[in-house]
Structures are given as C-alpha cells and as structure tokens.
Amino acid sequence: MKxxxxxxxxxxxxxxxxxxxCSSVDYANYSDQASQTEADLSQRLLTQLLADSxxxxxxxxxxxxxxxDLVNVPELQQFITTALExxxxxxxxxxxxxxxxxxxxxxxxxxxxxxxxxxxxxxxEDSDDSYTxxxxxxxxxxxxxxIADSSNxxxxxxxxxxxxxxxxxxxxxxxxxxxxxxxxxxxxxVTIETQRLAVLENNRxxxxxxxxxxxxxxxxxxxxxxxxxxTRATLASYQEQLAxxxxxxxxxxxxWTGNDLGVNIAAAFxxxxxxxxxxxQQNLGRRPDIKTAFYNIEAESLRTDAAYxxxxxxxxxxxxxxxxxxxxxxALLTGPLWSALGQLSAPLFQGGLLxxxxxxxxxxxxQSYWIYQDTLLTAVxxxxxxxxxxxxxxxxxxxxxxxxxxxxxxFVSYEEKYRQGLVDIFDLLTVQQQTxxxxxxxxxxxxxxxxxxxxxxxxxxxxxxxxx
Numbered sequence: 300m301k302x303x304x305x306x307x308x309x310x311x312x313x314x315x316x317x318x319x320x321c322s323s324v325d326y327a328n329y330s331d332q333a334s335q336t337e338a339d340l341s342q343r344l345l346t347q348l349l350a351d352s353x354x355x356x357x358x359x360x361x362x363x364x365x366x367x368d369l370v371n372v373p374e375l376q377q378f379i380t381t382a383l384e385x386x387x388x389x390x391x392x393x394x395x396x397x398x399x400x401x402x403x404x405x406x407x408x409x410x411x412x413x414x415x416x417x418x419x420x421x422x423x424e425d426s427d428d429s430y431t432x433x434x435x436x437x438x439x440x441x442x443x444x445x446i447a448d449s450s451n452x453x454x455x456x457x458x459x460x461x462x463x464x465x466x467x468x469x470x471x472x473x474x475x476x477x478x479x480x481x482x483x484x485x486x487x488x489v490t491i492e493t494q495r496l497a498v499l500e501n502n503r504x505x506x507x508x509x510x511x512x513x514x515x516x517x518x519x520x521x522x523x524x525x526x527x528x529x530t531r532a533t534l535a536s537y538q539e540q541l542a543x544x545x546x547x548x549x550x551x552x553x554x555w556t557g558n559d560l561g562v563n564i565a566a567a568f569x570x571x572x573x574x575x576x577x578x579x580q581q582n583l584g585r586r587p588d589i590k591t592a593f594y595n596i597e598a599e600s601l602r603t604d605a606a607y608x609x610x611x612x613x614x615x616x617x618x619x620x621x622x623x624x625x626x627x628x629x630a631l632l633t634g635p636l637w638s639a640l641g642q643l644s645a646p647l648f649q650g651g652l653l654x655x656x657x658x659x660x661x662x663x664x665x666q667s668y669w670i671y672q673d674t675l676l677t678a679v680x681x682x683x684x685x686x687x688x689x690x691x692x693x694x695x696x697x698x699x700x701x702x703x704x705x706x707x708x709x710f711v712s713y714e715e716k717y718r719q720g721l722v723d724i725f726d727l728l729t730v731q732q733q734t735x736x737x738x739x740x741x742x743x744x745x746x747x748x749x750x751x752x753x754x755x756x757x758x759x760x761x762x763x764x765x766x767x
Contacts, residue, residue, distance in 0.1 A: 337584050389468060
C-alpha cells in the first residue's frame with residue numbers, strides 16, 4: 300500500500316517534533332552558578348581578611364604581583380628558571396596541553412567537508428581491462444550546532460589544560476623556594492649543633508681536668524660524655540638532612556651532575572614578603588586549580604548539549620565524480636559522471652542508548668560542578684589557615700626571641716656559678732641544652748613562617764608569569 304505524500308509529510312513533521320521534544324533539556328546552568336559562588340565567596344573572604352589585617356603591621360609590606368616577587372634573590376631566580384625549563388613533572392603538563400590541542404583538531408575536523416579519492420582497476424578473462432576513478436565530497440550540516448558544541452568543549456579542555464600547566468609551574472617555583480629555605484634552615488641547625496658540641500666538649504675537658512685533681516666525680520664526667528655523644532649524633536643527622544635538601548633542589552631543576560650545588564646558599568634566611576598586603580588585588584578566581592575546575596564545568600555542559608542534540612535529525616550532503624575507461628589515462632576524470640545526494644536521517648530506536656548517553660553527560664556536568672565547589676571551599680580554607688598561621692607564627696617568633704635572650708643570660712650566669720662551685724654540672728648542662736634548643740626552635744619557627752608566606756601566595760592565586 301502506498302502512503303500518500305500529505306500523510307508522509309505529516310508523519311515526518313510529527314517525528315521531528317517528537318525528537319525536538321526529547322532533546323529539550325532543562326538542567327541548571329552550572330557555570331553561571333559556579334561564577335556567582337566564586338565571586339560571593341571571594342568578596343566575603345577578602346573583606347574579612349582585609350579587616351583583620353588592618354590592625355597588623357605585616358599588612359604594610361610591599362605589595363606583590365607574582366609568586367616570585369616574594370623572594371628577591373637573583374641566584375634563586377636562576378634556579379626557578381632552570382626548573383621551569385627542565386622539570387620532568389612540569390614537562391608532563393606541557394605534553395598534556397599539546398594533547399588537548401590535538402584533540403581539538405580532531406573534533407574541529409568534523410565541521411569541514413571531507414574529500415575522498417579512489418582509483419581501481421580490474422582485469423577479467425576474455426574481456427577488456429577496466430579502470431575506475433572517483434572523487435567524493437561529503438559534508439554533514441551542523442544544523443543544531445552539535446559539532447560546534449563538541450568543538451567548543453575541546454576548546455574548554457585546552458583552557459583547562461593551560462590552567463593545569465600554570466598550576467604545575469606555580470608549584471615547581473614554590474617547591475624551589477621551599478627547598479632554598481630548607482637548605483638555609485639545615486645550615487643554621489648544623490651551626491647550632493656545632494656550637495653546642497664545642498661548648499659541651501669544653502665542659503667535658505674542664506670536668507675531666509677537675510676530676511683528675513679530685514675536684515669532681517664520675518657522674519659529672521658521664522653526664523658530659525652523654526651530652527657530647529648525643530649532640531654528635533644529632534649533628535650527623537642534620538648534616539645528612541642538609542645534603543638531602545641540596546639533592547632535592549637539584550632534582551627540582553631536572554638536571555643531575557653528581558656535583559654539589561653551583562651556588563653557595565646563605566645560612567641566613569632571605570627576606571620573604573608577606574602577600575597579605577596584596578589581598579585587595581586578589582580573588583580566588585585567579586587560582587589555576589579553580590580555573591581548571593570551572594573550565595571543566597563549561598566543557599561538560601557543552602558535551603551535554605551535544606549529547607542531547609545527537610537525538611535530533613541530521614542532514615548530510617555528498618557529491619561525487621566517477622569515470623570509467625579501458626586505460627588508466629582515460630579514467631582520469633576526462634569524461635566523468637557526477638552525482639549528488641542529500642540525506643536526512645534521524646535515530647528512531649537504539650535501545651535507549653542516546654538518552655542514556657545524554658543523561659550520563661548531564662550527570663558528569665553536575666559532578667564537575669560539585670568538584671568545583673569542593674575546590675573552591677578548599678581554597679577558602681587554605682587562605683584562612685595560611686593567614687591564621689602568619690599571625691600565630693609571628694607571635695611565636697616574638698616570644699621565642701624573648702626566650703632566647705633570657706636563656707643566653709641564664710647560660711652565662713650558670714656558667715659563672717659552676718666555675719665558682721655554686722651549681723653542679725647537671726644544672727649547667729640543662730641550661731646549655733635549653734639555650735640551644737630555643738635557638739633551634741626559633742630557627743624552625745622563622746622557617747615555618749617564611750614557608751607559610753609562600754603557601755599563602757599560592758592560596759591567593761599568585762603564580763609565576765605566563766612567559767616563565
């Protein structure tokens with residue numbers, strides 16, 4: 300039975316309307332929600348931190364624009380430059396970015412016509428040879444912008460990879476700076492233990508001399524030997540930690556020569572600026588990890604659109620030139636026949652495959668949104684913790700400085716009293732240990748405060764320049 304043209308057209312219109320209804324998606328605009336959430340949180344957080352920092356002298360420090368502005372040491376900048384050029388982990392991120400560019404090229408190719416050429420020949424017994432040449436041009440019309448959505452999603456993947464690369468650069472630079480400070484710390488600890496050992500050795504020699512003339516006892520000598528041996532063990536540990544810190548710095552540069560560092564790092568800590576002063580110029584949206592999470596939302600949203608549009612009809616056009624002859628030269632399109640074809644196709648039944656794929660894409664977008672929320676809240680927590688640590692470590696440094704001055708005065712007093720026989724060796728050794736312990740604790744506290752400033756710079760979105 301033949302179907303009348305009017306009835307056939309009505310059926311086709313009904314089918315298209317049904318498919319359009321199936322593709323109508325009413326899901327939340329996660330990227331807009333994410334942008335608004337980030338803006339609100341940034342404003343509230345920075346308003347709170349700026350209000351807290353106004354009462355602190357540290358807020359008067361020089362403003363910084365990049366992570367590398369925190370420490371102004373030319374030799375350190377050279378190490379950072381070398382690390383950014385050669386660090387193996389960073390180069391993996393560079394390759395990932397190039398892969399994203401290649402993937403975009405694959406996706407974008409679908410938007411352009413494709414051209415295929417073919418040449419064939421056949422030989423049959425008792426008949427003439429025949430040769431066929433054909434050229435076919437085909438193109439799918441992007442009627443619903445489905446291919447455009449996929450291509451734009453690949454562009455968002457590139458932006459996400461660029462942000463990931465920036466994050467990797469920032470981390471490498473921060474780790475170089477941390478290693479530099481760690482070497483300074485270990486050198487100070489080695490110096491402190493060396494000084495402690497020298498004092499203990501002098502005391503041991505004094506006690507031994509007094510014991511030989513009958514003015515001391517064996518317990519005093521044993522206590523002196525114990526303290527000296529314990530300090531030697533601690534000194535050996537610090538010396539190895541110093542060597543490991545230098546090896547770690549070399550590892551970050553991506554180069555290994557088997558030799559010591561080509562630069563002498565001062566034991567005194569370099570000045571590390573306080574990035575709190577740049578709070579008014581910062582927002583959490585500058586952080587590369589937040590940028591990565593946001594671009595992932597946009598990419599998955601576009602893929603969701605493309606997945607729903609896959610249920611709509613598609614139109615493809617093709618044209619071909621064909622020539623057949625008895626010789627290869629005559630078959631080179633000297634008298635070709637041409638043909639053109641337009642095709643409208645629509646998926647009718649695939650067992651729910653397309654619908655499930657669209658739902659999976661929508662859920663992936665929602666998952667990306669919650670990953671973004673988690674990243675954003677983690678960023679807020681890192682900023683708050685780092686700012687709180689800055690104030691806490693500043694107070695600790697102040698109190699330990701006062702304690703060190705008191706301990707040094709007490710040490711001089713006890714040493715004089717011991718020489719006069721007013722206190723025993725145990726009291727003197729206790730005061731000596733306390734003096735050097737506080738000095739070591741102060742060095743660690745200053746180190747932690749400087750490291751925290753680098754962490755705060757990262758938390759605020761400071762990074763190395765894009766050209767680095």
